[in-house]
């Protein structure tokens with residue numbers, strides 16, 4: 001970072017220095033945006049300078065991030081991001097969408113989009129000389145923090161609901177985090193982690209609370225624009241290419257807010273000509289932000305969350321207002337999908353794109369199908385679906401989508417029998 005940055009409250013607009021030890025606006029409790037001096041930033045970096053970077057990770061965007069060089073070469077912390085942007089022919093053909101792209105963020109070091117946030121937060125924790133970082137998590141944010149903590153040698157404490165899928169809990173334990181499972185919901189874990197942070201002096205990474213998470217997540221927007229520009233064969237040294245529409249699953253609303261911030265940053269710098277429409281997709285059983293969008297409300301009423309997509313099962317979204325704005329300000333929308341649609345989208349991504357998604361990861365794809373039906377997108381548009389997490393994190397849900405495999409006696413008769421009847 002070659003310039004000064006500050007916090008600005010996303011509701012009242014008050015500004016605060018980075019030196020202040022705050023997470024949310026002390027006046028009204030709203031989320032804080034990180035604001036940059038875009039002029040200074042434009043002088044420090046360009047699409048050409050970033051394009052010539054040999055860093056195949058989010059750290060190629062370091063000039064646009066509010067932290068200093070993290071070091072830790074050769075670790076997982078430097079392997080976050082630069083995930084594949086796929087253009088799967090079978091999926092494009094099945095949906096008659098010739099310019100459809102799938103960003104597979106399950107290919108991050110701990111297998112979810114959350115690595116982007118956790119890598120930046122761990123760097124920030126080092127800068128302020130935090131001794132321990134804590135987070136509440138439905139599983140992925142915790143796995144990402146635990147993994148990035150392990151990479152950087154930063155101790156971490158994770159509070160997750162005891163119902164979190166086993167593979168996610170295994171990840172937390174494997175990375176050596178202090179893992180505490182809460183006999184309650186994610187929202188209970190969230191409140192407890194905020195109390196723990198202030199009581200024990202731990203640095204808190206919570207999604208939709210720590211302003212640096214959205215800053216890490218904005219790298220997803222940067223990559224989409226840089227990759228699309230590369231694929232289009234662009235030789236411009238001053239611009240990248242933004243898609244028409246981006247679909248993303250939404251729980252707390254911090255990924256969509258972070259992506260929005262990323263596109264806004266690039267647009268303010270003049271590096272992209274337009275900001276894509278952002279379409280947030282929620283599970284019907286956890287749709288507080290969708291409800292506000294659908295009723296034209298500018299307040300978010302909590303729900304009693306119940307969906308198989310555990311990563312987006314949230315009663316009260318902690319970044320709801322910015323997430324709502326991300327759709328409103330870009331001409332986007334919110335849609336909600338049933339758990340059955342999510343299971344179908346998991347199968348479709350597996351079979352037609354070779355992408356193994358966890359339920360919350362496939363939720364964006366389910367939203368695309370619904371948006372197509374509702375006429376929110378058209379076949380000529382350039383569309384990006386972000387798959388936010390890997391299916392390996394929740395094998396039970398994957399088997400729910402596919403059904404069990406057949407078991408036979410080990411002889412040819414038995415095999416012939418099933419082959420003939422399939």
Ligand SMILES: Cc1ncc(COP(=O)(O)O)c(C=O)c1O
Pocket residue numbers: 112113114138140141207249250251252253254255256311312358360361388389390
């Ligand atoms: C795989 C996956 N997708 C989507 C989300 C939703 O992100 P957010 O809560 O920031 O809306 C999460 C959050 O945990 C996640 O883990």
Ligand SMILES: [Zn+2]
Pocket residue numbers: 009010011012013014025026027028029030
């Ligand atoms: Zn405020």
